[in-house]
Amino acid sequence: MSIDERQSVLHSWSVQADWRAPTVVGGQGARLHLADGRSVLDMSSLAECSNLGHQHPKLVAAIRAQAERLCFVSNAWGAEPRAQLAAMLLERSGFEGGRVFFTLGGADANENAVKIARQVSRKPRGAVIARDRSYHGATHLAMALSGDSRTQQQVDAAAFGVQHVPPPYAYRCPFGSRDADECGLRAADAVAQRIDALGANSVAAVLMEPNAGTNGIVAPDTYWPALRRATADRGVVLIADEVMSAFGRCGEWFAWQRQGESGRPDMMTLAKGLTGAAVPLGAVVLSRDVAMRLEHEMLYTGLTYCGHPLACAAGVAALEAYAEDGLIERSRKLGAKLFAQAKRLQERHDVIGDVRGGHGLFVVIELVADRDSRAPLAPWPQTPPALKALVDAAMAEGVSFATRGNLILLAPPLVIDENELADAVALLDRLLARHFAPAEV
Numbered sequence: 001m002s003i004d005e006r007q008s009v010l011h012s013w014s015v016q017a018d019w020r021a022p023t024v025v026g027g028q029g030a031r032l033h034l035a036d037g038r039s040v041l042d043m044s045s046l047a048e049c050s051n052l053g054h055q056h057p058k059l060v061a062a063i064r065a066q067a068e069r070l071c072f073v074s075n076a077w078g079a080e081p082r083a084q085l086a087a088m089l090l091e092r093s094g095f096e097g098g099r100v101f102f103t104l105g106g107a108d109a110n111e112n113a114v115k116i117a118r119q120v121s122r123k124p125r126g127a128v129i130a131r132d133r134s135y136h137g138a139t140h141l142a143m144a145l146s147g148d149s150r151t152q153q154q155v156d157a158a159a160f161g162v163q164h165v166p167p168p169y170a171y172r173c174p175f176g177s178r179d180a181d182e183c184g185l186r187a188a189d190a191v192a193q194r195i196d197a198l199g200a201n202s203v204a205a206v207l208m209e210p211n212a213g214t215n216g217i218v219a220p221d222t223y224w225p226a227l228r229r230a231t232a233d234r235g236v237v238l239i240a241d242e243v244m245s246a247f248g249r250c251g252e253w254f255a256w257q258r259q260g261e262s263g264r265p266d267m268m269t270l271a272k273g274l275t276g277a278a279v280p281l282g283a284v285v286l287s288r289d290v291a292m293r294l295e296h297e298m299l300y301t302g303l304t305y306c307g308h309p310l311a312c313a314a315g316v317a318a319l320e321a322y323a324e325d326g327l328i329e330r331s332r333k334l335g336a337k338l339f340a341q342a343k344r345l346q347e348r349h350d351v352i353g354d355v356r357g358g359h360g361l362f363v364v365i366e367l368v369a370d371r372d373s374r375a376p377l378a379p380w381p382q383t384p385p386a387l388k389a390l391v392d393a394a395m396a397e398g399v400s401f402a403t404r405g406n407l408i409l410l411a412p413p414l415v416i417d418e419n420e421l422a423d424a425v426a427l428l429d430r431l432l433a434r435h436f437a438p439a440e441v
């Protein structure tokens, strides 16, 4: 029996009366199985989180085994999977001697990272610098951190001590630069200037996404190392929000690793791919230097479900699966292929203004009204009606694409079959021709 959940559930990020979606009853690999018997290829890993695909057998087995052993123990007690996962994260990220604080998802990881940064820097009311066109979650502080035009009216960022600076959006560089590397450097310099204007003594942290985010910005390679230098020189804690970009999405375990040691942040926040999204879990990873500043004082934060054993067991299995299945390298290889395929689409369709990403399986296609002027198809963050129609048509043909404004975000599970990937791109090619045919003159 199928129950109409519109009568009972308040759906996030939706106008309730407009919410309509098929019910998912199962899944396997990159495919979702629907209640009406259809199967759909998931080209967005649901919310850019199911990096291991759906129902990865190792994850399912680990959750089942942990459930049979011990479902829950609070933070006042030790828990084997919690200890194991924390050690694995410190090892994979090279944060030897650091510590991990577990949360339930990405927003509360960012909230707690800011709290910790303010505590260790002895700036309890210190400012936090974040970016326009960023997303860090939907709890109150996380929403204040997010530079999201949909929500900037909903929350008073200044009341949370948050300030925003322009993003390293090379295609529409806010600093007027046409060179991507220069745009990255200018964006990092804008952070340095903001810290200097406020006075480094009153800035507790800079919190940003290192490479890619669901707002479709892919930072040029010059950006993150320059940001690292600017914050280190000024004694300001740098927090990398890796909630979406980690676990292979950008071709590395953690996106900052693309720049090696010159990209190492002081703290990073994780969620989504941490458990392959099988069980909710987030984390704040602290460098040794930050962690040691907390060693002999009270940590004023906590959640009943911090380091929940079921979630941590899923996390351990997920990290093992990424390594055993070679998924980080696979994402790097398939990401390069997908990027090349998207570039070929750009040659064939004038509506594609820019293609970016491709360090891993995260490729952004930006649609424009005019390629020369780069005029957007619809004002951000509205989604053009023709793009909505394209998404509906794709769904009717069994492929689910994620869009945001004028963007198509290609972020399939890292386990996606190469033929499935090629089929999805071929479908996109056909639908772009159908929905964005050049006007006849």
Ligand code: PLP
Residues within 6 Å of the ligand: 047, 104, 105, 106, 107, 108, 110, 135, 136, 137, 138, 209, 213, 214, 241, 242, 243, 244, 245, 271, 272
């Ligand atoms: N940070 C980033 C970069 C994200 O993409 C998201 C979610 O999309 C979040 C934070 C918030 O995570 P959650 O929805 O688990 O609170």
